[in-house]
Amino acid sequence: MSTPINLNKIRKERGRAASRARADENAAKFGQTKAQKDAQKARLDKMDRHLDGHKKET
Structure with a gap:
């Protein structure tokens, strides 16, 4: 006799x-590369400095 299995599990x-598979597909489809993230951060930093x-000054 085999051991019973939990079908809910x-x-x-x-x-x-x-x-997980769907999340991986979306990450590849809509995710940003490291270079894109760095460029966006640089733009935001430049806008803040500007x-x-x-x-x-008061």
């Missing part, structure tokens, strides 16, 4: 695997 594992330079 199997169902949940399949669901997690499907979610705004700080135009603030009035």
Whole structure:
């Protein structure tokens, strides 16, 4: 006789695997490369410096 299996456990594992696969696909499809992230951070830093330079000192 084989050991009994918990069908709920199997169902949940399949669901997690499907979610992980979908997440990996979306990361590849919509994710940003390191270079893109660095460029965006540099743009934001430049905008912050530009705004700080135009603030009035009181």
